[in-house]
Amino acid sequence: MKKIISVFLITFLLLASTSGSLYGSTYDYKDEETLKIMDAVTKYLSIPLEEQKNLQVIDNIYIANSDLKKYKELQSKLLVEWYSGIGVKIEYYDLKVNINSIQNVDDLIKVDLNNIVTFKYMNADFLSGYTDNYILYLNKELLVEKEIYEMDSKAYLLESEINKKVGYNEYISDKIKTLKEKEIRLNNDIADFKNTFAKSKDSNKDSIELFGVIYNAQAAASWALANVYAPEEYDADCTNFVSKAIHAGGIPTDGTWYQGSNAWIRVIELRNWLLNKGYANEYSSYSFAQLGDVIQFKLRSNGLYTHSVIVTGKDNWSEYPYVSAHTSPRYNVLASIYYPDNDIKWSGYRVLDVHGN
Structure with missing residues (x-):
């Protein structure tokens, strides 16, 4: 077991003048103060990972006494109950914080940062990871007062929408x-x-011919894993990323589905094209999700499917699908982190089995 917390400072933060401003801030950020901010936000962000590692609720002492404190306490409780219930935990993790900007806003310190995490699920024989964007507001004691996530x-867009x-x-x-509301239905969700996964579909996923097309699921998954952290081409890059992956696996382009087309970059259009071409069958259960398959998630707020991911792994002890994605980079994470774990945002999913029956 191990825990690694690595803190990365952006070089020009450390080189900033001790008497000047930073990113338009009127606050005087000395090197020592910047290091303290880095330490505070890193410890704050490490708590959920420690909880997933130990399956125990931990008091996050890096939060000010506020509604955020109440929210994080309840979130921690549900997180631990969820992972305990489905029998999943983290073996170890590496957390890196990259600060994008620091500003003085009223009496608070506003920190825009990227939280970059690599970890290993217990019993999995591969690594997983993700990158998330946060805006945190710290008080003078460097306790977190607000979290925009x-x-x-993207945190700045979310904050603008909230305001x-x-x-x-x-x-x-x-x-x-x-x-x-989630707490009430948690046991049923588990x-x-x-x-x-009581009964799972059993089939060979490495390379299969469907409707005259050879689809190499391993090649599609390998491409996705190799390109998770590549620059994103669109603000909402998820379906573009998935299209590139399944194309790398052998799905051919045509006059409707080609790089940059609506069918290539839009969630619903990709699904329709795959079904109309006979390249996929649609299911409503994760048990059908195998390597190289596409999973799409339905947004709770409007009932539309708005996010696509690709299955890139299966562990050696369960039938749970692990997925990779763009928009925010996700590398071999459990599909359940979208739904039902995050059913605050998502209300359902569908599996596009591009392997046929």
Whole structure:
């Protein structure tokens, strides 16, 4: 077992003038103060990983006494119960924080950062990872007062939306309310998820011919894993990423599906094209998800499918699918982190089995 926390400082942060401003800030950030901020946010972000590693709720002492504290306490409780319920835990992890900007906003310190995590699930024989963008507001004691974060969202865009629509206080109150609703159905979610894999589809996924097309699922998955951390071409790059992967696996382009086309970069259009061409069958259970398959998730707020991922791994003890994705980079993570684990944002999913029956 091991835990590694690596803190990366952006060089020009350390070279910033001790008497000047940083990113338009009027706050005087000396090297020592910047290091303290880095230490505070790193410890704050490490708590959920420690909880997934030990399957125990940990008091996050790096949060100020606020509604955020209430939210994170409930979130921790549900996280531990979820992972304990489905029998999954983290063996070890490596956390790296890259700071994008630091600003003084009123009486708070605003930190825009990327949280870069590599980890290993217990019993998996491969590594997993992700990168998330956060905006954190710290008080003078360097305790976190506000957190701006949603999975697969750019924090600055999310903050702009929050400020236009509801304001932060209502935003965090709504998140607490949604978690309380999730708490009520958690046991059922755990049971449903486990029952999904009571009977799994058994088939060879390495290379299979369907409708005259040779699809190499391993090649598609390998391409995705090799390119998870490559630069994104679109603000919403998920389906573009998946299209490139299945094309690398042998799915041929045509006059409708080609790089940059709607069918290539849009969630619903890709699904329709795959089904219309006979390259995929659609299922509503993770048990059908095998290497090289596509999974799409339905957004709770509007009922539309808005996110695509590709299956890139299966562990050696269960039938759980592990997926990789763009928009926010995801590398061999459990598909359940989208749904049902994050059913605050997502309300369902569908599996596009590009291997046929």
